[in-house]
Amino acid sequence: MxxxxxxxxxxxxxxxxxxxxxxxxxxxxxxxxxxxxxxxxxxxxxxxxxxxxxxxxxxxxxxxxxxxxxxxxxxxxxxxxxxxxxxxxxxxxxxIAQDGELHPMQQAFIDHDAFQCGYCTPGQIMSAIALLREGNATTDADIAEHMSGNICRCQAYPNIHAAIREVRDADDGG
Amino acid sequence: MTMRPITFFRAGSIDEAVAAVSSHPDSAFLAGGTTEIDLLRLNVVQPTLLVDVNDLPLTYLEDVDDGGVRIGAMARMSDVARAPRIVERYPGMSQALLLGASEQLRNMASMGGNMCQRTRCSYFRDGQSPCNKREPGSGCSALTGINRGHAVLGTSEQCIATHPSDVAVALVALDAMIRTIGPDGTNAIPIERFFLRPADTPSIEHPLAHGELIVAIDVPALPVARTSRYVKHRDRASYEFALVSVFSAMRVDDAGNVAELRLALGGVGTVPWRAHRAEEALIGRPATPENFAAAADAEFADARTTPMNEFMVTFAKRAIVRELSEVTS
Known part of the structure; x- marks a missing residue:
């Protein structure tokens, strides 16, 4: 053509x-x-x-x-x-927050102390909510793999992953 | 770093996109942007007109030729990786896609753009070191520089830059076809001819005319690919380019001989590397670790190494033997 x-x-x-x-x-x-x-x-x-x-x-x-x-x-x-x-x-x-209420993922990050300096946190949270929506967070290995695009220079990964697990497992699904 | 000023055009049709780029000498297509915007900001590439092709209706996957798949050039890596027909017919290709980059980048990067992604060679990317790929005739800084991750196969005295793609490794093993539309019409390029080794012209990476747009990638029907696999070895567990990766699709007959084999390697070549020598060494021979090792030796017989990357040869050979042994067991 x-x-x-x-x-x-x-x-x-x-x-x-x-x-x-x-x-x-x-x-x-x-x-x-x-x-x-x-x-x-x-x-x-x-x-x-x-x-x-x-x-x-x-x-x-x-x-x-x-x-x-x-x-x-x-x-x-x-x-x-x-x-x-x-x-x-x-x-x-x-x-992300609605009507003055933090999104469950934001609250979970606070509850699990999922940040230190906080610089990567907005990106972590945007990625974490999307990850649960994508449905690829079944195992800890899944979470680590699909959050690998968000680097945390303070190495708060265990707490970030704990926050994600909590929202994943919550009754309302986040 | 701040990008130089650019002019922008959002193409509404393939014809419009091709006409816009081909009529402007310093223009480039803009797809997912994950390489193009990065290199623009680094001043490694300097088009003055970007033609955005993200609106083009090329995000489809459709069946062709009794079991093959045509992948639209603007289909995103994440969507292709999880498409049921890809997962079922070419699991190794799905794995290669999911082991590349991060989910954010896979959501952005298109399949056509992936075929055109540029090397991660740091001398190419720094925008100033001598580099024959970026500035023909200026020399190759990697030959005597930090070259631990540089290619050992398909190199030349002009360039040893590694090709970075994962999915392209799967596609060369599968004998995919690159379909294009350009100023001179349509074209179909067998994928191994699409990736040019550096030889004396490292700056020419593909046989594409200026303004020639990839519109689709055809993956042929291939029953043996239904058990294909992709394994990637790298310096960290995720979000990292391969040191060595292996795509394999193998069928062993009842007598224990290799009846069919598609083998390709990432991380070791200047192009996505189809392991033709290893395939030829194994077809019809018993599927044993000894024969796998002999085939790997044959593949790397002409490897050109440096003190920093000579470990890659041993590493890659072991990766091949281990992968084929696991497939066999």
Missing amino acids: AINQSTAPAETGLRGPRGEPVTLDVNGATYAIELEPRVSLLDALRDHLDMTGTKKGCDQGTCGACTVWMDGRRVLSCLTLAYSCEGHQIATIEG
């Missing part, structure tokens, strides 16, 4: 490199902001939407501190361009 060169994008289809309006759906609210195409979702959240709960650790996809959900799936916001998020639903740690 030959490609018709006439389908090349009109100049109007190209965006940037200067800042242009972008619409992002974050935690159920719609935000219209101006961004350059090179801005990551992580930087858009932190520097442009003042949502600093999502943390910047490595900024190269190796630590998991920036974990958010896109359309309900956990992803790394540092390796996602904000422009690629238009039309998708983003969820961050700021949207």
